[in-house]
Amino acid sequence: MNGIMVLTAYIGPKFIKMKKLLLSAIAVTAALTSLQAQFYVIEETGPVSGYAWDGTGTTIMASPNNDVYSSIQTLPFSWTYYGQTVTQYIASDNGYITFETGATTSYSANTAIPSTAGPNNAIYAAWDDLNLIGAGTPDVIKSWTYGTMPNRTHVIQWHSVNQNAVTNSYLYAAILIHESGDFDIVIPWAQGTSGSFTIGCEDATGADGIEIDGSPNYALPSSGSDPVDDLVFHFLSGTQPAVDPKLSSAIIPGFASPSGSRNITGKVQNLGANTLSSFDITWTDGSITKTYTVNNSLASGASYEFEHPDQVTVAAGATSNIEVSVVAANDANSANNTISGDVDGFVFVPHKVVVGEEATGTWCGWCPRGMVGMEYMEETYEDDWIGIAVHNNDPMENATYDAWMGGKISGYPSGLVDRKADIDPSSASLEAAFNVDINEFGVANIEVLPLIDENDEVEIRVRFHFATDWSDDVRVAVIIAEDGLTGTSNDWRQTNYYSYQSQNLPLEGAGFNWQAEPSYVTGVTYNDVGRELLTDVDGDNDIIEAPFSENQVLNITLDKFTWNSDYDMDNSTIIVMLIDDSSDEIINAGESHLKDLEIVEQNGVTYYIIDGDTFQLWDGTDLVPTGMANVKPVDLNVKVYPNPSNGLINVELSEAAEVVLLDMAGRVVARSNIFGTTNIVQFNGQILDAGVYNVVIKTESVTQTERVTIIK
Numbered sequence: 001m002n003g004i005m006v007l008t009a010y011i012g013p014k015f016i017k018m019k020k021l022l023l024s025a026i027a028v029t030a031a032l033t034s035l036q037a038q039f040y041v042i043e044e045t046g047p048v049s050g051y052a053w054d055g056t057g058t059t060i061m062a063s064p065n066n067d068v069y070s071s072i073q074t075l076p077f078s079w080t081y082y083g084q085t086v087t088q089y090i091a092s093d094n095g096y097i098t099f100e101t102g103a104t105t106s107y108s109a110n111t112a113i114p115s116t117a118g119p120n121n122a123i124y125a126a127w128d129d130l131n132l133i134g135a136g137t138p139d140v141i142k143s144w145t146y147g148t149m150p151n152r153t154h155v156i157q158w159h160s161v162n163q164n165a166v167t168n169s170y171l172y173a174a175i176l177i178h179e180s181g182d183f184d185i186v187i188p189w190a191q192g193t194s195g196s197f198t199i200g201c202e203d204a205t206g207a208d209g210i211e212i213d214g215s216p217n218y219a220l221p222s223s224g225s226d227p228v229d230d231l232v233f234h235f236l237s238g239t240q241p242a243v244d245p246k247l248s249s250a251i252i253p254g255f256a257s258p259s260g261s262r263n264i265t266g267k268v269q270n271l272g273a274n275t276l277s278s279f280d281i282t283w284t285d286g287s288i289t290k291t292y293t294v295n296n297s298l299a300s301g302a303s304y305e306f307e308h309p310d311q312v313t314v315a316a317g318a319t320s321n322i323e324v325s326v327v328a329a330n331d332a333n334s335a336n337n338t339i340s341g342d343v344d345g346f347v348f349v350p351h352k353v354v355v356g357e358e359a360t361g362t363w364c365g366w367c368p369r370g371m372v373g374m375e376y377m378e379e380t381y382e383d384d385w386i387g388i389a390v391h392n393n394d395p396m397e398n399a400t401y402d403a404w405m406g407g408k409i410s411g412y413p414s415g416l417v418d419r420k421a422d423i424d425p426s427s428a429s430l431e432a433a434f435n436v437d438i439n440e441f442g443v444a445n446i447e448v449l450p451l452i453d454e455n456d457e458v459e460i461r462v463r464f465h466f467a468t469d470w471s472d473d474v475r476v477a478v479i480i481a482e483d484g485l486t487g488t489s490n491d492w493r494q495t496n497y498y499s500y501q502s503q504n505l506p507l508e509g510a511g512f513n514w515q516a517e518p519s520y521v522t523g524v525t526y527n528d529v530g531r532e533l534l535t536d537v538d539g540d541n542d543i544i545e546a547p548f549s550e551n552q553v554l555n556i557t558l559d560k561f562t563w564n565s566d567y568d569m570d571n572s573t574i575i576v577m578l579i580d581d582s583s584d585e586i587i588n589a590g591e592s593h594l595k596d597l598e599i600v601e602q603n604g605v606t607y608y609i610i611d612g613d614t615f616q617l618w619d620g621t622d623l624v625p626t627g628m629a630n631v632k633p634v635d636l637n638v639k640v641y642p643n644p645s646n647g648l649i650n651v652e653l654s655e656a657a658e659v660v661l662l663d664m665a666g667r668v669v670a671r672s673n674i675f676g677t678t679n680i681v682q683f684n685g686q687i688l689d690a691g692v693y694n695v696v697i698k699t700e701s702v703t704q705t706e707r708v709t710i711i712k
Contacts, residue, residue, distance in 0.1 A: 046227070048184060050146050051174070051176060052227070053172050053174070055142065057155065072088050072089075072101045075088065076152060082204065091143075093130055093131055094108050094110075094128065095125050095173055096123060097122060097123050097125075098121055100120065107119050108130075110215075113215070113216075115209075117206065120203070122202060124198050124211075125158065125174065125185050125187075125199065126197050126199060127198040128163060128197045129165060139170075142157050154179075156174065158171070158172060159172060168192050170192070170193075171220060172187070173185070181238070183235050184232055187220055187223070190223055192222065196218075197219075198218065199211065199218055200212055200215060223429070226421070226432070229428055240272065241332035243272040243331050244270070244333045245276060246336040248269045250264060251265045252283075252322050252343060253439065254344060254440075254441065255349055256345055256346070257316065257345065259313065261311055262311070263310075264324055265305070266324065267303050267304065268294075268298070268304045269302070269304075270298045271336075275298065276298040277297055279294055280327040283308060284322070284323050286320075314345030316346055316347045319343065320345070322342075346550075347551050349442075352384065352442035353384055353386055353446070354437045355577060355589045356415060356434070357388045357389075357415065357417075358390060359390055359392065360392065362494050362495065364392075365497030365498075365519075366413050366498075367412060367413040368494060368510065369426050369507060370413040370415060371526075372426075372507060372510050373429070374387040374430070374510075377427070377430050377431065378528070380431070381438075391526075392406070395492060398531060400533055408422060442588035443470055444464045446462065446578060446589060447465075447590055447592075448461075448590045448591055449461040449623070450594050452594045455562075456563040457562060459597070460478065461556070464544060464548075464554040466548045466550065467551070469548065469549055470548045474544065474546060474581055476535065476577070477539035477576070478576050478577075479530055480531045480567065480572055480574060481530055483529075484526075485526040486523070486525050486526070493520040495519065495520055499518055510524075511524075534558065534574075543558070572594060574593075576589060597609070597610055609705070611662070612696040612705050614703075636702060637653070638695075638704060638706055639651070639652040639653075643708045644709035645710055646710070646712060648683070648684060648685065649682065653680075656673075658674075659695065661694070669693070688710055690712045691709070692710075693708050
């Protein structure tokens with residue numbers, strides 16, 4: 001079977017369809033070998049306007065076929081290639097076309113180009129020993145044309161073809177010939193291929209040509225069907241100018257506030273023949289202009305990613321058109337220098353958090369890829385990312401969550417980002433989806449405060465602060481996720497298709513080099529596991545109710561519940577999602593670990609002691625630090641000295657107590673006790689970093705917090 005490999009696996013009472021998706025990451029670079037009539041620049045990923053890999057074109061070669069040419073195909077327009085007019089071509093199953101329509105040998109052994117050896121007068125989309133074996137989705141070469149004169153594009157696509165030397169591999173590759181004179185090579189989908197391709201083009205003599213750096217051993221990065229991770233090579237016709245910086249991309253935040261927003265980021269590519277020693281990146285809203293000078297040597301064909309240091313500011317309720325440009329002296333082509341976009345102003349910009357949900361199971365041999373992808377996102381994007389692993393048919397399964405996930409995906413492994421379309425959970429696919437969603441407006445800040453008392457009663461407080469008027473119905477979902485799960489029985493072993501015992505494909509992360517591990521891996525630690533749903537998995541619609549007004553704050557407290565002792569509270573996280581009721585997509589989210597809560601009554605006032613800090617319930621809703629309320633919960637006659645300290649810290653008290661020293665992140669850095677026979681403990685501040693620390697003193701009836709500063 002070729003193309004998209006579908007396995008049907010019997011898992012307990014369920015039949016599961018699994019699409020084989022084999023991911024490896026690769027950086028893309030380029031080298032120019034000739035500038036006579038063609039030159040090129042690489043767009044690493046991204047969709048091409050008008051093109052879709054699953055086009056319903058005309059089949060010009062069907063399966064089964066191997067090492068043959070198609071019949072002669074006619075272009076829908078006259079086209080100039082290396083200075084010669086061409087109107088017809090033939091396509092080889094081995095990943096290229098040639099304009100030598102009388103050629104008879106379809107070359108399977110790819111070489112470096114240019115080369116006088118055949119084939120010549122060719123464009124190489126993914127030249128290697130490929131075949132159409134008569135199975136799969138199906139495996140064909142197709143062609144079609146889109147657009148209107150004089151901007152038509154003719155597509156030749158290798159559709160789910162197999163790489164001869166590699167079992168279970170498949171790829172899609174396309175040549176897009178533009179009536180304007182340029183052409184693109186697109187790799188929209190590739191899985192499990194080995195690094196042995198030639199990508200490029202050459203003239204009729206084989207004396208002049210261009211190949212992508214790495215050819216003839218170019219490694220196609222594995223990717224999925226989503227256009228966001230398409231690999232695109234642009235080949236430009238004409239004469240290369242000496243100076244030609246191009247603003248390849250600019251991410252202009254669609255929203256800002258009077259105090260700013262995220263920075264403008266983007267990429268500049270040097271399409272000129274000369275090295276750029278410096279250039280300016282500017283943005284303007286028509287009244288002010290901000291300029292950032294880049295003193296960076298940018299070679300011909302190279303790219304530079306930038307982040308402009310000046311944030312865009314827009315008044316609430318206003319809209320500004322922001323124009324971003326790259327500027328260099330003696331630029332021969334200013335048409336590719338500028339990108340613009342509208343920015344809407346709000347009272348503040350909410351902190352957007354993207355949620356990824358991974359469909360996985362210990363039985364799933366390709367699922368280590370998702371485990372690696374989730375770890376990568378957690379480590380790379382920290383506070384901007386929340387990951388949840390939804391397990392199927394293993395000891396970590398939550399049946400309700402699993403059943404819901406099963407209705408959203410096409411197979412295992414899969415993933416959802418902000419509950420949009422089903423994607424592959426690889427690092428590249430998750431990151432591509434994240435980069436889109438992180439730029440969406442989060443509507444409201446979400447702060448989560450889960451409190452657990454000495455009786456293991458949990459009270460979850462959530463604060464929603466809306467940045468804009470909002471009238472659409474919303475739902476709120478609350479989920480417990482847990483890290484650090486392990487087990488010793490066989491159903492805790494992670495099946496591993498990346499193993500040398502099976503596919504021998506590279507994959508590293510989540511604590512393992514999976515290629516070097518056996519087919520079943522023991523000792524795996526599972527993180528981000530979706531353990532319990534505290535609401536409906538789709539969210540409840542009665543926790544908060546629209547409409548909401550700009551700058552409105554809602555403080556809600558969920559019903560108390562007793563903590564399940566099966567979950568490690570130190571490794572568990574409470575996740576809250578705000579969900580659009582009409583689209584079912586996640587608008588924004590927040591999370592927090594559990595906070596220890598002690599409630600103290602003192603002189604008729606109730607105080608909340610949360611992880612050592614004392615708060616008062618203010619106006620019946622907000623928990624406010626006692627300093628803001630100008631009260632002290634207790635007075636144990638504690639002395640903490642010297643303060644500030646650059647050596648020993650003394651804590652003096654006249655009664656028995658436990659004394660804990662916490663850093664400002666709430667971590668315990670030292671602990672001691674005062675007994676009835678002593679009245680002082682000492683901490684060595686010399687071994688601690690400079691900063692402010694909380695000294696928490698706890699007696700039988702009272703807990704009190706004092707602050708101490710360590711200086712160096």
